[in-house]
Amino acid sequence: MGKPKLVISSGAGISAESGISTFRDAGGLWENYPVMEVCSADGFRKNPRLVHDFYNARRKDLITKFPNDAHKILAELEKDYDVYVITQNVDDLHERAGSSKILHLHGELMKIRSVSHPEYVEKLDLEHLETSPETKGENGDTMRPHIVFFQEAVPNMETAVEWVHEADIFVVIGTSLNVYPAAGLLHYVRPGIPIYYIDPNPADITIMEPQVHIIKAKATEGMKILKDILENKNKETDS
Numbered sequence: 001m002g003k004p005k006l007v008i009s010s011g012a013g014i015s016a017e018s019g020i021s022t023f024r025d026a027g028g029l030w031e032n033y034p035v036m037e038v039c040s041a042d043g044f045r046k047n048p049r050l051v052h053d054f055y056n057a058r059r060k061d062l063i064t065k066f067p068n069d070a071h072k073i074l075a076e077l078e079k080d081y082d083v084y085v086i087t088q089n090v091d092d093l094h095e096r097a098g099s100s101k102i103l104h105l106h107g108e109l110m111k112i113r114s115v116s117h118p119e120y121v122e123k124l125d126l127e128h129l130e131t132s133p134e135t136k137g138e139n140g141d142t143m144r145p146h147i148v149f150f151q152e153a154v155p156n157m158e159t160a161v162e163w164v165h166e167a168d169i170f171v172v173i174g175t176s177l178n179v180y181p182a183a184g185l186l187h188y189v190r191p192g193i194p195i196y197y198i199d200p201n202p203a204d205i206t207i208m209e210p211q212v213h214i215i216k217a218k219a220t221e222g223m224k225i226l227k228d229i230l231e232n233k234n235k236e237t238d239s
């Protein structure tokens with residue numbers, strides 16, 4: 001028999017202890033920046049320079065940050081589980097921690113894509129992280145941040161739904177479950193499959209009871225607790 005499939009849906013909270021701001025907590029990014037100006041299709045049409053500058057600042061911040069124990073424990077779980085990471089985060093901390101199967105629902109900060117050919121994506125190199133409305137790709141196209149703005153479709157959602165539907169264990173970590181369609185992934189978990197939700201201030205998902213086990217803790221502590229729970233479960237099955 002293959003390894004059990006552990007699917008995790010991560011949000012900004014998993015990177016909070018790495019020093020990256022979340023969006024909706026007190027002092028979060030959306031308290032300090034007008035979200036519809038820096039992260040919407042309309043905002044980008046109106047003032048692309050402002051949007052490029054916002055993501056330039058996010059990249060400059062990201063390269064000073066490192067994966068924390070929550071990202072690392074998740075990567076280590078690949079020894080015993082077939083781990084699939086679905087993340088709303090645009091940072092690359094899951095990659096740097098060593099997770100191998102990662103789906104970014106809202107894009108990736110370290111990549112840019114063509115305005116006219118959305119499938120044409122380039123990775124930025126660390127020496128040239130600043131972009132502007134004048135930035136051209138190697139193919140000559142005008143490029144934009146590889147971010148899914150509000151008012152845009154989430155192209156990876158279909159794959160995410162497939163992964164969630166196949167999960168033997170589903171974990172949600174560090175997300176306020178405010179943004180759809182990502183927040184709706186929970187509803188694709190098969191009946192009877194355990195769901196663990198790690199967050200110090202979890203959203204109300206009592207509707208999913210009794211399938212959901214809330215671990216009210218920060219990501220690093222919560223992942224340690226989850227690891228213990230999973231190890232104990234394995235011992236029970238072995239004995």
Ligand code: OAD
Nearest residue numbers: 011012013016022023024088106174175176179201218219
């Ligand atoms: P939010 O800022 O909405 O929610 C962050 C969640 O992390 C909250 O539930 C916090 O309680 C929790 N949290 C805070 N510190 C934590 C810690 N140390 N450990 C674990 N959890 C912690 O962020 P998201 O739900 O990820 O989209 O936001 C979803 C999307 O909204 C983002 O991907 C972004 C934003 O607009 C785009 O930019 C397109």
